Amino acid sequence: MSKLIRGIAGISLTFFFAIASCSSNETEDVNLNEEEQVEEVEVIEDEEEVVEEIPRLLDNENLFYTAVSNSNYNKNLVTDYGADIVFSTDDSVKLQEAIDDVSANGGGILTIPEGNFSFDDIHLKSNVHIQIDENTVIRPTDRNDTKNYSIFHLGIKNQLPIENISITSINGNRFKVDFTQANNPNVQVVNCNKVTNFLISDIMVDDFYTKFSVVTMGGDDYNNLYQFPENGIVKNIHVENAHYGYGTVQTQSAANILFKDLSGVGGATLRLETGFTGLNNLQVVGEPRVGGLDKIVGRNISCTNGNSAVMVSPHAMHNGVVDIEGVTAISAGFAVRIESGFISNKYDQTIGLTQGTFEFVYVKDVKATYGENAELKSKHFGWYPAEIADPSTESSYDDAITIGPSIAAILADANYTCTAGEQTVYVQEPIEATGFLYQEAIVPEEFINTDCEN
Numbered sequence: 001m002s003k004l005i006r007g008i009a010g011i012s013l014t015f016f017f018a019i020a021s022c023s024s025n026e027t028e029d030v031n032l033n034e035e036e037q038v039e040e041v042e043v044i045e046d047e048e049e050v051v052e053e054i055p056r057l058l059d060n061e062n063l064f065y066t067a068v069s070n071s072n073y074n075k076n077l078v079t080d081y082g083a084d085i086v087f088s089t090d091d092s093v094k095l096q097e098a099i100d101d102v103s104a105n106g107g108g109i110l111t112i113p114e115g116n117f118s119f120d121d122i123h124l125k126s127n128v129h130i131q132i133d134e135n136t137v138i139r140p141t142d143r144n145d146t147k148n149y150s151i152f153h154l155g156i157k158n159q160l161p162i163e164n165i166s167i168t169s170i171n172g173n174r175f176k177v178d179f180t181q182a183n184n185p186n187v188q189v190v191n192c193n194k195v196t197n198f199l200i201s202d203i204m205v206d207d208f209y210t211k212f213s214v215v216t217m218g219g220d221d222y223n224n225l226y227q228f229p230e231n232g233i234v235k236n237i238h239v240e241n242a243h244y245g246y247g248t249v250q251t252q253s254a255a256n257i258l259f260k261d262l263s264g265v266g267g268a269t270l271r272l273e274t275g276f277t278g279l280n281n282l283q284v285v286g287e288p289r290v291g292g293l294d295k296i297v298g299r300n301i302s303c304t305n306g307n308s309a310v311m312v313s314p315h316a317m318h319n320g321v322v323d324i325e326g327v328t329a330i331s332a333g334f335a336v337r338i339e340s341g342f343i344s345n346k347y348d349q350t351i352g353l354t355q356g357t358f359e360f361v362y363v364k365d366v367k368a369t370y371g372e373n374a375e376l377k378s379k380h381f382g383w384y385p386a387e388i389a390d391p392s393t394e395s396s397y398d399d400a401i402t403i404g405p406s407i408a409a410i411l412a413d414a415n416y417t418c419t420a421g422e423q424t425v426y427v428q429e430p431i432e433a434t435g436f437l438y439q440e441a442i443v444p445e446e447f448i449n450t451d452c453e454n
Contacts, residue, residue: 054426055360057297057323064258064297065199065233068164070107070127077112085115087181090141092119102128107164112136120187124154124195129166132202134173143184148211150187151177154229155194157220161227162195169202174236177205177214188212192254193220198232205239209397213246213271214239219253219279219291226282226290228253235260242267244307244375244401252276253291255320263302266375268337269309270301270324274317274356277346283316285352294320294359302328303335305373308411310363313339314356316347325364331371333380333407336363338425340415355415361425368409370435376402383407385438408440409433412447423452 077083081098083091095112099122102108107127114133118141124130132138140151155162167190169175177189187210190200205214214237219228234257239248247267249259252274262269274280274292282290301324303309309329312322329335341356343349377400381390384407391404409431433441442448 054362055321056362057295057321059258059260059297059299059323059325061233061258061260064231064256066197066231067166067199068107068127068197070109070129070164071105073102073105073108075102075108075110077110078115079113083117085113085117087116087118087137087139090118092122092141095119095122099123099125099128099130111170118142119151120149122152123156123159124152124162124165124167126162127164129168131168131170132175134169134171134175134202137176137178139178140182140184140187146184146186148186148188149184150189150191150216152190154190154192154198155220155227156191157193160194161222164197165195166199167201168199172202172236174202174204174238177203179205179207179210182208182210185210186212188214188216190215192217192229192232194222194227195232196230198229200232200234201236203237205237207239207241207243207266209241209243209266211243211246213242213248213250213267215249217249217251217254217257218276226253228255228291229257230255232256233258233260235262237262239264239267241265242306244268244377244395244398247271247303247306251293251296252279254293254296256295257297259296259298259301261300262298263304264306265304266306267303268307268311269303270298271311271313272296272322273311273313273315274319275313275315275344277344280316280344280353281348281351283318283351283353285354289318292317292319293322296320296322298322298324298327300326300328302330303332304330305371305375306332307375308332308334308337310335311337311339312358312361313337314341314358316341316343316353317356318354319356319358321360322358323362325362327363327366329368329406329409331369331373331406333374333376334411335366335368335409336427337411338363338414339411340413342415359424362428363410363426364428365430366409366427367430367432368406368434368436368441370406370433370437372405373403374406376404376407378402380407383411383443387438406436408436408443410442412442413444419452421453423450
């Protein structure tokens, strides 16, 4: 049976399905307590009013990142460290020297002024805040190998965890990162691992279907604990020409992170997908989750000519809470994909892995506009209505990817629908699907009338 949810703004129809609960993360709660996390709404069922708590996550930036007052050891990369402002010069050594110097002196602001710079494999240090001029363009340096690499690393393997860092523009307008000239496409702008209390914002990326998302989040062992990004904000980032399998952000492990004002052309803008083989193989049946996702908030996420604006896919991980509001898709396969858990053949088949879940998923305010330049794979074709033929146009960069019509606003194709009579995933109006002549807003249609009590 469907339910009506009355929120602060009035009454709206809610489509929902439920997923299994998971074990708690081994990490302790970060910045948020249960009272702060719950927004009480009224659920109207069969015209009888009952009150049910839906554990919404708040999106106040102060709950995710705290600006720490550092010393006034503020420096300029060009005037204080002699960096060049032309692409042909590799200034990685000078930027690393500047970061090390600012951190060693208690922290402060390191300004990268207007100019053209080439960097790679830069290691951020605690209490260093990088501010970049909006007219600056950064390229990765030329490589003589095909190894994976990043322009900025936040907490890398075999080094100490870091805290209290930021990478932003000076005035809030985006600076540019140019991947179009990279001779090794296995690159990401920011790779986050062992980092706490961080802000990444104001980035415009000119991509050409490189291997990774702009910002990636994973984890690493330190002092016999698996540590990963906690307490952070990632916002105001846009990417052009993202690869289908990547996008603006991909998260493997993270807790208490706000993703806000993210957009992309191509790919999946906010990819909440815990599929890394090494991470899934760390899970031990009956033990607390190692890594994974919890307390993830997304606001104002959009995608054009890609696969989806938001993707939720647990693989064999049992993740925590996700709260998404404000999703826009134009000529994308879907605005939101909520996928089934599964055990990949790549994972260790001897450790008792089970199909993954999310503890709670809430999605509200989704807008999808039909178009015919969506990025798809053949596994999606079964969701097309009979009136639309399967597309056959290959993408320009990967023949496994097909360009074709949008499918639906929301794909709610999870195999963790109901558990113990409880609903744990909500999709709440408004849901706007414009230009879809033959398709419902949510597929499969059965989810609209899911009854978890029977």
